[in-house]
Amino acid sequence: MLGTFEQAALEAGKAILAIYRAGCLVTLKQDLSPVTVADEQAERIIIEHLAREFPDIPIIAEESVAAGRIPDVRGRPFFLVDPLDGTREFVEQRDEFTVNIAYIEDGVPIAGIVYAPAVKLAFTGAYGKAQRLSISDEFSVFDRSDISVRRQPKELLALASRRYNNAQTDRFLLDNAVTACTTIGSSLKFCLLAEGQADVYPRFSRTMEWDTAAGDAILRAAGGMTVTGSGQPLLYGKTEQSEDSDFANPDFISWGCRASRSRA
Incomplete structure (x- = not known):
């Protein structure tokens, strides 16, 4: 599953980065939060990957929900997708925006990827193993390293x-x-x-x-x-x-x- 997440996130991130560098118009959703063509294009890419590989698992994705496309996930595993988290950072040309994909089972986030295309880093986690991924200019992973939380310091x-x-x-x-x-x-x-x-x-x-x-x-x-x-x-x-x-x-x-x- 993480392999699919990586492919989807990297492809979506490539599309986002092209729009980021070229600039784009911003519109407001009903809740007055910003949305761009980058959000919408990235979500289409991610949904295509997930639907192709896991056709029986419903997808809750931010822009789809805003458009009223909300599958019933009660009692079922499902995916949660934020195609462009940090849209305001994206609009203001801050590099912290990310692509987020997660798999939920029994209410618990079992697996996920966070990809920050502008800083060429991604993070993945599933079943007790988390990694930091370095991403090349060609949008491929060239280094992986295991990560873990630190012991809580006094300060x-x-x-x-x-x-x-x-x-x-x-x-x-x-x-x-x-x-x-x-x-x-x-x-x-x-x-x-x-x-x-x-x-x-x-x-x-x-x-x-x-x-x-x-x-x-x-x-x-x-x-x-x-x-x-x-x-x-x-x-x-x-x-x-x-x-x-x-x-x-x-x-x-x-x-x-x-x-x-x-x-x-």
Whole structure:
């Protein structure tokens, strides 16, 4: 499965990068979030790969959901796709945008890939093994190295969203004795935790499952965990939610060490 993820992500990333370098128009969806032709083209590429190789597994993809194409995934394994995570970074010519593909089983992110085409890096994770991939100018993998979370140090380094910090985030950092915080866009935050470059990523603002699933799969494969405010593992495939839309996440905390728990 990861082989298919790699092929789909690399092809989608190639298309995205061509548009990124040429520039493109931006439109707004109903929720006022930006979308570009790069999002739409990359999603078509990824769906073609997944549908061809796994025709019986439904796909929840961001732009398809926005267009009303939402298969029923209740009680079934499924894919979650964010073809261009960090569209605002993409529009502002920041290189942190990523391609995200994940496989969900029983609510758990089992496998995932996060590919950052502008920085020529990808990360994969499945079944207890996570890797960092170096990508060539020809969009092929030329190096793979195993990664894992680091042991929690006395002084924690946190990662935070560049755009969505708030007072609750600041309070969490203070309560958990975090001594430094780095802001970065897109799902790369999960990958930095997975390869042991940081310790915690608190998120107290709205995200959708396709934003987090691939990075979360990599983090869990590397030995970390993402938990809700109650300390329970974040689950996927959340539909018929009384307080939010289908596939919306609650607040969460991603830790680079399984033993870590928030005091928030």
